[in-house]
Every structure is written in structure tokens, then in C-alpha cells.
Amino acid sequence: MGRHQSSAPKIVWFRRDLRLADHPALFNAAQNHPIIPVFIWAPDEEGDWPPGAASRWWLHHALTNLDKSLRGLGSCLVLRSGPTLAALKALARESGATAVYWNRRYEPAVSERDQRIEDDLRANGIDVESYNGSLLYEPWTVAKKAGGPFQVFTPFWKTCLAQDPPAAPLPAPHVLQQPAIWPRSEGLDSFSLHAHMNRAEGFCASWNPGEKEAQNQLKSFVSKSLRSYAEARDHINGDGLSRLSPHVHFGEIGPRQIWKAVEKASRGQGYSAAKDNPFLRQLGWREFSYHLLFHFPHTPQQPLRTRFKAFPWESDAAALTAWQQGQTGIPLVDAAMRQLWCEGWMPNRARMVVASYLTKNMLISWRDGAAWFWDTLVDADLANNTLGWQWTSGCGADAAPYFRIFNPINQAVKFDPDGHYIDRWIPALRKLPLPWRFKPWEAPPQVLSEAGVALGTTYPEPWVDLRFSRERALAMYRQMRQQ
Numbered sequence: 001m002g003r004h005q006s007s008a009p010k011i012v013w014f015r016r017d018l019r020l021a022d023h024p025a026l027f028n029a030a031q032n033h034p035i036i037p038v039f040i041w042a043p044d045e046e047g048d049w050p051p052g053a054a055s056r057w058w059l060h061h062a063l064t065n066l067d068k069s070l071r072g073l074g075s076c077l078v079l080r081s082g083p084t085l086a087a088l089k090a091l092a093r094e095s096g097a098t099a100v101y102w103n104r105r106y107e108p109a110v111s112e113r114d115q116r117i118e119d120d121l122r123a124n125g126i127d128v129e130s131y132n133g134s135l136l137y138e139p140w141t142v143a144k145k146a147g148g149p150f151q152v153f154t155p156f157w158k159t160c161l162a163q164d165p166p167a168a169p170l171p172a173p174h175v176l177q178q179p180a181i182w183p184r185s186e187g188l189d190s191f192s193l194h195a196h197m198n199r200a201e202g203f204c205a206s207w208n209p210g211e212k213e214a215q216n217q218l219k220s221f222v223s224k225s226l227r228s229y230a231e232a233r234d235h236i237n238g239d240g241l242s243r244l245s246p247h248v249h250f251g252e253i254g255p256r257q258i259w260k261a262v263e264k265a266s267r268g269q270g271y272s273a274a275k276d277n278p279f280l281r282q283l284g285w286r287e288f289s290y291h292l293l294f295h296f297p298h299t300p301q302q303p304l305r306t307r308f309k310a311f312p313w314e315s316d317a318a319a320l321t322a323w324q325q326g327q328t329g330i331p332l333v334d335a336a337m338r339q340l341w342c343e344g345w346m347p348n349r350a351r352m353v354v355a356s357y358l359t360k361n362m363l364i365s366w367r368d369g370a371a372w373f374w375d376t377l378v379d380a381d382l383a384n385n386t387l388g389w390q391w392t393s394g395c396g397a398d399a400a401p402y403f404r405i406f407n408p409i410n411q412a413v414k415f416d417p418d419g420h421y422i423d424r425w426i427p428a429l430r431k432l433p434l435p436w437r438f439k440p441w442e443a444p445p446q447v448l449s450e451a452g453v454a455l456g457t458t459y460p461e462p463w464v465d466l467r468f469s470r471e472r473a474l475a476m477y478r479q480m481r482q483q
């Protein structure tokens with residue numbers, strides 16, 4: 001490695017910020033100092049939410065790419081396994097580093113852990129600096145006029161937008177100075193991030209993790225799809241969406257970078273202000289989810305609306321498995337769940353439909369759905385996932401009213417009118433004409449047989465009757481409200 005410097009190095013602890021540009025911790029640490037970039041694998045320090053199988057797959061590739069980018073600047077990524085505090089202290093001892101820099105995280109177990117690490121390092125004479133690298137508005141900077149956190153999105157977002165606009169993104173360093181002593185690195189393979197991943201083929205065909213690809217994705221979205229986002233965002237096939245969520249989750253791109261690119265492009269596309277911009281508004285939902293997670297840290301386990309604590313969810317393992325495997329007999333639900341399994345992702349509308357089906361038609365707890373998403377999504381994110389599940393099941397902040405039960409047939413007719421999404425994910429129904437492809441159990445026997453569909457054999461019968469289960473859910477929700 002290149003030139004050595006005599007001044008004491010600083011450790012930059014990479015976490016959910018696996019990029020070089022707009023990385024405040026790296027930017028500040030690298031001013032006139034040699035730096036040691038480190039990633040520490042310590043999944044058991046993430047409370048009940050260690051990264052799931054799909055996230056680990058992404059992380060493996062993201063770390064490989066980050067190391068490559070660092071090498072381009074004359075540095076490299078040092079990998080260590082946890083416990084994190086011991087690893088950081090050992091690194092400081094071995095390299096003579098006098099400070100650790102990081103960008104903040106907001107998940108309850110992680111921020112408590114970070115506080116303990118900060119206190120201990122300081123007590124041992126090691127300086128700590130932390131920064132905001134992943135939000136536009138940190139949770140404690142936005143409050144209701146009367147004080148206290150928001151629970152409704154629109155006034156939250158209005159209050160955010162009334163503040164100064166997000167700062168301009170920071171540039172990536174051009175070169176990184178070398179420490180005199182390079183601490184040893186563990187091998188990435190020793191983390192076994194691939195160990196539980198049996199469907200990497202579909203993931204590799206769908207995704208390219210890394211900062212460079214995140215930038216390409218943003219550029220392509222802004223130039224081709226931003227203009228039509230307001231209409232396209234509901235299409236179930238996902239065309240016209242940014243598909244940035246896993247890149248954002250792992251911090252391969254930061255929200256200030258997205259904000260700046262979108263705002264610049266929007267000026268020419270008829271949006272006069274951020275508040276009118278439907279895409280920035282979605283970023284606003286992400287901000288809102290972090291606001292809620294920070295101020296209501298119990299919500300990944302408990303409903304925000306306390307009356308839901310007593311809701312009598314069913315524990316039906318067979319129904320849950322049918323939902324997970326895309327075998328419910330409801331084509332739109334099954335298509336989306338199969339996409340999730342193969343690609344580790346599905347569009348927002350599909351997430352709402354399958355979440356509504358699980359919690360309202362099957363009456364299975366949102367927590368079971370959230371846990372499955374946690375393991376299978378490449379963008380699994382504690383704040384967004386908790387908000388999404390609580391919103392859809394009706395037990396969260398600013399949630400869908402309890403009587404809003406998505407009808408998966410109407411949703412398919414409206415948002416997948418040609419049936420292409422179902423075609424793609426359920427080959428057994430490909431020859432079934434519309435509208436029967438949306439509801440094969442209503443198709444005349446001759447139509448089914450001509451299309452080669454044998455219900456119960458080539459494709460399942462519906463697990464629950466949609467009308468009956470809807471009425472049942474409404475009755476139970478009504479009863480809960482009266483209690």
C-alpha cells in the first residue's frame with residue numbers, strides 16, 4: 001500500500017453506510033489523517049433483529065465492493081468479528097489509532113450498544129465522533145408544536161420541509177492516507193454470509209450491490225422514470241420504481257444524494273417544491289419510519305395502537321407456510337410471495353396486498369409477516385418494515401383504517417390489468433385467459449381444462465374464501481374497538 005504518515009490514524013467504523021461519497025465520518029476523519037476503514041461483523045449485537053439470509057447475501061457483495069472502492073483510493077477494508085467494543089479497542093491498540101469515527105444508527109438495540117461503546121472508548125482515552133449519514137432529519141430534530149413526536153405523516157413531513165433543506169452531499173475523498181501499521185483483516189468468507197442462501201442465482205440476476213450501481217440506478221431512474229413516478233408507483237410489476245431500497249438500506253447511497261439529484265431534475269419536470277414531489281414524499285415516509293422507531297422503540301414487537309395488544313391473532317402454521325411459499329390459491333398474493341422468494345424484493349403495492357391478506361384474510365399476526373419479510377427481503381429495514389406491517393394491519397401510526405382490506409382480485413385488475421405479473425411468477429396459470437387468471441376458482445371447468453389448470457393439483461384452491469374472511473375480520477376489528 002502507498003505512502004505512510006506519521007500522525008496517529010483514525011478508525012472509520014463502516015456500518016449502514018457502505019459508500020465513500022457523502023460519508024460524513026469518512027470525510028471528517030480523512031482530513032489530514034491516516035485512516036483505518038473497518039467493518040465489524042457482530043450480528044448478535046442487533047437485539048432480536050440480526051440480518052436475515054437475504055440481507056447477508058447483499059452485505060457480502062456490498063463489503064466486497066466497498067473494499068474495491070477503498071483500494072482505488074490506496075486503502076482497503078479491515079474486517080473483524082465482534083464483540084465490537086473489543087474489536088475496536090484491539091484495532092486501536094495494534095495501530096496506535098486515537099479516535100473512532102462513525103455515522104449514527106437508530107435501531108433501539110444498536111443505538112444503546114453504540115452509546116456503551118462510546119462511553120467505554122472515551123473512558124479509555126479514545127476519542128469518538130459520530131455523524132448523521134443516513135437521514136435527512138434526525139428523529140430528535142422534528143417535534144410537534146406542542147412538543148413530542150409525530151404519529152401522523154402529513155404534519156410530520158410538513159414540519160420537516162419547513163426546516164432548512166438538507167445539506168449538499170459531501171464529496172468522496174480523492175485519496176486516503178495510509179497508517180504506518182496496517183492491522184490484519186479477517187477473511188470475508190469467515191463471516192459465512194452465504195451460508196443460508198440457497199437462491200443466490202435469482203438474486204444475482206436481479207441485483208448488483210455496491211455504491212457504483214446505486215449511483216447508476218439513481219441516474220437511470222431520474223432520467224427515465226421520475227417524471228411518470230406518480231402514476232407508475234402503483235403498478236404491480238414495479239416498472240417505474242427506483243428499486244433503490246436495498247442500496248439505501250445498506251447506505252450505498254445516502255438520502256441527501258437522492259434528494260439533490262431528484263430536486264435538480266424535478267425543477268425541469270414541473271414540481272415547484274419538495275412538498276409537491278411524490279418521490280421525495282416517499283423518502284419522507286422513510287424519515288417518518290425512523291422517527292417512529294426512535295421515539296417508540298417497542299414497536300418492532302408491540303403495536304403502537306395499544307388496543308391491538310389484545311387482538312386474537314390465529315396461530316395457524318399451515319396457513320403461514322402457504323402464504324410464505326406463494327401457495328394461497330390467490331394469484332396476486334402468490335405471485336408477489338414467489339417474487340419475494342426469488343428476488344428478495346417486491347413493489348410497495350404488492351407488499352400492502354400480501355400483508356393485508358395475511359393479517360386480515362388469514363388473521364395471522366403482523367409480527368409473523370414482518371419476521372418472514374425480515375429474512376427474505378434484500379432491503380429488510382427495521383424502521384420501514386415495522387411501519388409497513390403496522391400500517392397495513394391497522395395497528396400503527398397513521399395506519400390504514402381497520403375496514404380497509406385490500407381485495408387481491410380488484411388490486412390485480414387495477415394494477416396488473418394485463419395479468420403479466422401473474423404470468424411471470426405463476427407459470428401454471430399462464431394459459432388461463434383474463435379475467436380468470438385473477439380468480440381461477442371462478443373459471444368454468446372447460447376454461448380451466450383448456451388452460452391445463454387442475455385446481456388443487458397444478459395450482460391450489462383458495463386457502464380462505466375472500467368474502468367470508470373479510471366479513472370475519474371486520475367483525476373482529478369492530479369487536480376490538482368496542483372493548
Ligand SMILES: Cc1cc2nc3c(=O)[nH]c(=O)nc-3n(C[C@H](O)[C@H](O)[C@H](O)COP(=O)(O)OP(=O)(O)OC[C@H]3O[C@@H](n4cnc5c(N)ncnc54)[C@H](O)[C@@H]3O)c2cc1C
Nearest residue numbers: 241242243244245282285286348351379380381384385388
Ligand atoms: C408490509 C410492508 C413492509 C415493508 N418493508 C420494508 C422494508 O423492510 N424495507 C424498506 O426499505 N421498505 C419497506 N417497505 C416500504 C416500501 O415498500 C419499499 O421501501 C419500496 O417498495 C422499495 O422499493 P423502491 O426502492 O423501488 O421504492 P420507491 O417507490 O422508488 O421509493 C424510493 C425510496 O423511498 C423509500 N420508501 C418508499 N416507500 C416507502 C414506504 N412506504 N415506507 C418507507 N420508505 C419508503 C425507500 O427507501 C425507497 O427506496 C415496506 C412496505 C410494506 C407495506
